[in-house]
Amino acid sequence: MGDHKAHESFKEDRTVVVRRYTPSDNKEVQRIFCEGMMEMVYDTALRGLLHHPESQLLYAAITVAVYVLTGSVWLACSVLPLVLGARYYYSKKVVNGYLKHAQDMHDIDRYYLESSAHFFWVAEIGGSVVGMVAAHCLQDGKVELGRMSVDHRFRRQGVGAALGRKVIKFARLHAHSSFSGTMSVVLGTTAYTAATHRLYLALGFHCVGITDGYSTPGTEQSLLKQAFYRVRHHHYQLDLE
Numbered sequence: 482m483g484d485h486k487a488h489e490s491f492k493e494d495r496t497v498v499v500r501r502y503t504p505s506d507n508k509e510v511q512r513i514f515c516e517g518m519m520e521m522v523y524d525t526a527l528r529g530l531l532h533h534p535e536s537q538l539l540y541a542a543i544t545v546a547v548y549v550l551t552g553s554v555w556l557a558c559s560v561l562p563l564v565l566g567a568r569y570y571y572s573k574k575v576v577n578g579y580l581k582h583a584q585d586m587h588d589i590d591r592y593y594l595e596s597s598a599h600f601f602w603v604a605e606i607g608g609s610v611v612g613m614v615a616a617h618c619l620q621d622g623k624v625e626l627g628r629m630s631v632d633h634r635f636r637r638q639g640v641g642a643a644l645g646r647k648v649i650k651f652a653r654l655h656a657h658s659s660f661s662g663t664m665s666v667v668l669g670t671t672a673y674t675a676a677t678h679r680l681y682l683a684l685g686f687h688c689v690g691i692t693d694g695y696s697t698p699g700t701e702q703s704l705l706k707q708a709f710y711r712v713r714h715h716h717y718q719l720d721l722e
Contacts, residue, residue: 495606497643502601502613504590509610510603514586517630518576521672525712526572527565528673533711540564564709571710575697585615586628601628602647604640611635614644616651619667624652626668636676645684653721666719671695671712678715686717 502510530536540560548557585592585599593601593615604612612635615628626648631640652666668686670677678688694707695714 495638497611497638497640498605499602499643499647500605502589502593502603504594506603506610507589510589510613511586513610513613513630513632514583514628515580516633518580519573520633522569522572522576524673525575525671525710526568529712530565530568532673532713536708536711539708567705567709571706575706575710579697600651602644604631604644606635606638606640612640612644614648616648618655622656622664624648624655624666626666629668641680642684645680649684649719649721656721664721666721668717670715670717671697672715673713681717684719686719688715689718690716692716 543564544557544560547560548554551557580586589601593599598618600616602614603610604614610632612631613628614626614630617625617627619625626645629641629644631644649666656664666686668681670681672678692714693711695712697712
């Protein structure tokens, strides 16, 4: 009976609370971070293909070449599933490499709690951690928003917006208190999901540039990787008033 009431209370309480990270949050934060990064595998391998006509042209050329050389329709038709499999493989390989390269997430306590230049917050709903975001004070005075991730079960509930607003508020206070002259918040993303970009635009950011063929940190370059893994890195900026 008590568990049922607690469950009902949790269902009813959808207030998003953003607070500073504490060491006890680490397990849930790591889960949300890793799950969010693994979602990028599908996003890059499949959805990303729709945004890269140069890759589509390459794969079409390979298909035609296979048909011309073999005369087999069956072999030509097998190119697409093989290509998608290769894209998935390399996307997963890149993401796993990035997870190993993300040193700040390996020791959040040291990187964020013992630093005056890096800050980390979590979002709660009903007392459970459902999202996270970080802020980095850059040498040029700007504040970089990073590590934003929301538990997939709690999306479309204002969690991402609340986390984004927290960083923007922090940037304003940071500029005022430190006299650093901070005039903007910046971020970068390789996500292809429309909802991600809509969120940043709704928060007031605008896209200031796109890097094609972005090299993800922690990955090695090779011809096969270049053929089957290609992303666009969107650069966003919010100018503070």
